[in-house]
Amino acid sequence: MLEFLWKSETRPWRVIVVGAGFAGLSAARELEKRRDVELTVLDRSNHHLFQPLLYQVATGGLNPSEIASPIRSLFRDSPRATVMLGSMTGIDRRKRTIQIDDSGSTLPYDYLIVAVGGRTSYFGHPEWESRAPGLKTLDDARNIRQGVLLAFERAEMEEDPEIRRRLMTVAVIGGGPTGVEMAGALAELRTHVLSREFKRIRPEDARVLLLEAGPRLLSGFPEKASATALSELGRLGVEVLLGETVEDIGTDSVRTNRRSLSAENVIWAAGVQGHPLGSLLEAPLDRAGRVKIAPELHLPHDERVFCLGDMTSLENRHGKPLPGVAPVAAQQGKHAARNIGRLIDGKRPKPFRYFDKGSMATIGRKSAVAVLPGGIVLSGWTAWLGWLAVHLAFLVDVQNRLVVMFRWAWAYLGWKWNVRLIDDVQHHPSPPATVMSSPTGAGLPG
Amino acid sequence: MLEFLWKSETRPWRVIVVGAGFAGLSAARELEKRRDVELTVLDRSNHHLFQPLLYQVATGGLNPSEIASPIRSLFRDSPRATVMLGSMTGIDRRKRTIQIDDSGSTLPYDYLIVAVGGRTSYFGHPEWESRAPGLKTLDDARNIRQGVLLAFERAEMEEDPEIRRRLMTVAVIGGGPTGVEMAGALAELRTHVLSREFKRIRPEDARVLLLEAGPRLLSGFPEKASATALSELGRLGVEVLLGETVEDIGTDSVRTNRRSLSAENVIWAAGVQGHPLGSLLEAPLDRAGRVKIAPELHLPHDERVFCLGDMTSLENRHGKPLPGVAPVAAQQGKHAARNIGRLIDGKRPKPFRYFDKGSMATIGRKSAVAVLPGGIVLSGWTAWLGWLAVHLAFLVDVQNRLVVMFRWAWAYLGWKWNVRLIDDVQHHPSPPATVMSSPTGAGLPG
DSSP, X not given: OOTTXXXXXXXXXXXXXXXXXXXXXXXXXXXXXXXXXEEEEEESSSEEEOGGGHHHHHTTSSOGGGGEEEHHHHTTTOXXXXXXXXXXXXXXXXXXXXXXXXXXXXXXXXXXXXXXOOEEOOTTOGGGTTTSOOSSSHHHHHHHHHHHHHHHHHHHTOOOHHHHHHHTEEEEEOOSHHHHHHHHHHHHIIIIIIHHHOSSSOGGGOEEEEEESSSSSSTTSOHHHHHHHHHHHXXXXXXXXXXOOEEEEOSSEEEESSOEEEOSEEEEOSOEEOOGGGGGGOSOBOTTSOEEOOTTSEETTEEEXXXXXXXEEOBOTTSOBOOSSHHHHHHHHHHHHHHXXXXXXXXXXXXXXXXXXXXXXXXXXXXXXEEOTTSOEEEHHHHHHHHHHHHHHHOSOHHHHHHHHHHHHHHHHHOOOOOOOOOOGGGOOOOOXXXXXXXXXXXXOO | OOTTSOXXXXXXXXXXXXXXXXXXXXXXXXXXXXXXXXXXXXESSSEEEOGGGHHHHHTTSSOGGGGEEEHHHHTTTOTTEEEEEOOEEEEETTTTEEEETTTTEEEEOSEEEEOOOOXXXXXXXXXXXXXXXXXXXXXXXXXXXXXXXXXXXXHHTOOOHHHHHHHTEEEEEOOSHHHHHHHHHHHHIIIIIIHHHOSSSOGGGOEEEEEESSSSSSTTSOHHHHHHHHHHHHHHTEEEEESOOEEEEOSSEEEESSOEEEOSEEEEOSOEEOOGGGGGGOOOBOTTSOEEOOTTSEETTXXXXXXXXXXXXXXXXXXXXXXXXXXXXXXXXXXXXXXXXXXXXXXXXXXXOOOOOOEEEEEETTEEEEEOTTSOEEEHHHHHHHHHHHHHHHOSOHHHHHHHHHHHHHHHHHOOOOOOOOOOGGGOOOOOHHHHTOSSOOOOOO
């Protein structure tokens, strides 16, 4: 019955990887190469999510499944890997076991990698979450898509110009890469797709706002990239408000230190914090609840438990914190797996060094900014093509890569986003009564 | 503000089409050609659904959006058409208005087409619905996909062979085209996709049952087609049980007149009934709650209100009821639109005649049955290629057509279904405790 287990004279080392994001997946990929490791990949969902393209699901450009790959598929040809659907809910570091789900069942490990990602941080205002969804999961993306599309539908039937304007306003909070990409995609959705299909509302009635508390967009990029992003977003019609600190989010408005904005949809792209699971690991946490890990990527004082990616906090050689981006997570995964290999082989683990290959953010069609190592900033066409190539190359699944390429080409040639389902059709709110009596003002036929 | 309204000396005729399924969409397409008609298309969802491929969404072959086209997109270039999101909740035939949603708002019409489709019928057992979902909407398809995939995940972690067998059993109830296509697709999903990715459960542990109360499958097809379907399903490993009447559906079993079957997932493909909206039209209904319409497709005694498709009941010239299939609905739509044109032009409407171009059902890869006019039965490769061509041709959206073609080619060449998201990850049930203590039986490394 246990025919999937690798047979050997010595018992294999049990390594559990919790979370199949960029960090967990790249760790598991490296670990499965070792014949003396028996790998278990545990994730609460059955798919690896390609988060950098999540904003395109939220704006109707891609399907959820196109940026998600079933984890089982990815380990189909790995005889020593077991994929399990479930959540880690506790740990006993002394006995070297983790608890799974709420059933109290446990799983023993020799080495453990915990990499379950970060959570959206509302800076002490959890009550804002329902009004301003973050963009971390497929559910988040679907919610945002649903909210924006439904607001346009309601605006089309609305007579009151003030309400219509509110329905057609989307405020994106946070001017980092996610906020910039989201705002750009929303502006293009509005201008090029919806404007052709609605008969009453017009694109110039719709507003996309991007609010950033700091003095510039993309604060992690060089100033030149920030300036490019600002002017490119302006060209697309996004209203960028800098130095704007959010003080409250109400049912249909956002209040900042400077003004009150009326907006039906608010999207939160401002903060990331650690995962609640981090606090169970009995390790020091930073102010944002992220696990402070050793340079070798394991917990301080426990070489059996590694913790990686967005849920952790680590500084580089120069004392600068590593950014919460996919390349950091992926490189950490590989490094942690190799360190486990070294420990198994009786060697000392090595400290992690992030090799920064650059960063990029797309703004819209034919427009992106890219920062190469050494601080060289590219923008426009060149950066955009680079962005396309990098993102396609990193989609783990070939079928998804081809479909995404096709959808992008189609959108590029025809300006047609097709993934615009409003899912939850039973529960959409009733349109206002005023319009219905005579939506077109026409009388009886004569 | 009403610049989208067609300007003319005479007032246009207001025609409302409720429901953008095959009937409503083909009616609207025909009506938009007339310059004296001001068209409103009302649907409770924002997309037209290509129901014949819904079973492929349920079995993970296609994405929801790939068989759904935004209704707004379809009428983008129609200056006299308005698309509205909402439900018809009532009618005043004397005043010629319909009520929309629960807000009490009304919309006036000169001619009305109601075509909101059928509902799944549980033959007087509505309590079975939660256990045995039908296959009418995208939500249904997603539920089925979720249920089947989750059961396989749980089976992988289950030690008790009896429970594992139950988890791996899917029972499809109803041997019509939907049931046959569903059972065939499930058998292929099991054999060719899941078997390669799970390490403990094996395809031969999984069962797909197809239960039919009558003496043969595809009762609307000639006997030869039924025999082909039976043998082809057998080849795929589907257990077909004929003459099996369902008497009860419990939490984990199905009881028939002959036996009790243990099955985690039960899919209902047995019955269709009228739509509740039909009873609001003040027209005669048949036993299944479908509106009995005049041969001209309007309500008896009301030439202003047409009713079409699966929610209606109509006999052909030979007294045989028309089947509830897409071609009937589409032809009725076009005919109803033309009859409205005739009435506007002061002519008499004509009775509808269904032009039967044949029917088909796919069973699996390279296997289908097709019945041509005159009763000629095709099967195997030829029928399968015909099925592919017809279904691709009738997908209304070009982008979807290309993506579906690509996914089919991919699945054909590589046996890889990719759309296998388990959506609702937060709420999946905990795996059984027994397995967890030592999933592989391996001890400490030594």
